[in-house]
Amino acid sequence: MTSARRGRPAGRTPQLRIAETVAAELRSRILAGDEDYRLPTQEQLVQDFGVSYPSIREALRILETEGLVTVRRGNVGGAEVHRPDESSAAYHLGLALQGARVTLGDLADGLRLLEPQCARACAERADRAETVVPALTANADACAALVEDGVAFTHTAREFHDLIVSFTPNLTVRYVVSTLVALWSTQEEAWAEALTKRGEYPSADEASEVVRTHRRIVREIAAGRASEAERLYRTHLTATQALVIDRFGDGVVNAAASARSTFGSTPRTRI
Template sequence: MKATGARPRMPLQQVRIAESIAAELRARILNADEGAVLPKQDEIVAEFQVSYPSVREALRILETEGLITVRRGNLGGSQVRRPDAGSAAYSLGLALQAARVQLSDLSDAVVRLEPMCAAMCVENADQDKVLPKLRQNIEETRALLDDEPQFLMKAREFHDLLVTSAGNKTTELMVRSLVALWSSQEEAVEETMAAHGETHTRENREAVIDAHAKIVARMEAGDAAGAERAVRRHNEAVRDLYISRVDGNEIVDAASARARRSFQSLV
């Protein structure tokens, strides 16, 4: 049966050629330095000794994967877009939303995974460089007690410092992605609160600072398990506060402009 209005199929051999070209170009993009550019179509045709349709199909594959942006016209070309933490987080967020993952599920993952990063920080040989940054963040957060929007932004930076200092790039990418998505859900709640003239109490904000200070104290003592427990207790308290204001069965929203901003901040 022929699909009405379907895109014409390429010959099987041509598809395989396009996939081979795309595989080679993909490897170059991923291994290239920042700012690298892709050769023009004429150059790719000459290098691989293939037809223009095969090259165009290879570029279409890479464009679909988000690795390049193809600009049409006389001044066109292929602009390389190397994957980064922001694009990875966005893809993960969309996958979670498409899978109908609920806010309660996402928050539970953050509550379980982020504390592990605190323990890894304690075990990290570079923790002496991490602790001054965390202490400084606490003091900067304390100075913003009466400026709720700025306070919340600075308080979230504390958690990002914990995750990025874990000393494991794979853990960092995965947990930062989830934390960024959860943070955007928190911001949605805060916007709703602000629209109704509601704010977090000063007592709530002071409790955040106190919790962060306890986490750092455990880290300074070299107590990895204690630091992990302190982060877990703090995250559970924050989760319960936000989940109490929304329907925990609500589906995560990774496609909103708010979520995109949160992902882009990871770069």
């Protein structure tokens, strides 16, 4: 009995090392592949790597915990590939922030430092009239039609912020800030739902003022007035954040809520 127990960890370790090696190779393929990349079947992977089925299954479990694949079991089994995007990044960053007991007020402070710079970057784009301005204008129009519907209005108004960040040319800034924006959007939409249920959501006039501010930001971006676009955006962000911080500011970032809100969304990747 003693020797059998001692033998289990020894037998498990090589299998784990093999699985980690296979997972590393598959991870590289997923990250280097295009949007349509699909993993081979488990049978094909066994043949390709010359390893056992348990090692392949362990490798897939590793990738599943990283959010890179979803393993479907049963008659229609297989592994569905998920390329990392701001949604998955928001979840993992959210875990780190939640573990560090970071408050929503602290997250808001970080966004005020970083997000307005994306508005500046949009205003500095030479092609802003063809790419940035039409999308932002369409969003403002959509928001204007929803001022009587608090939850829908908040969701669409948050998409304005998503768009600003998504048009930021620098990829590093885009992905870092979009991750923080995704975390914040979860909290702001929770705020909207809570106040709507209580009949305390801001009035249609106040929602219309948000639309007017969004249109002013668009005009500054269209005119290429980068400093004014950044200033106006920061002022607007401070005002809208204050409404949420008043209710949730002392709360800790919730990674699980972010996962429910963002996983499965369609990422906006623009250049």
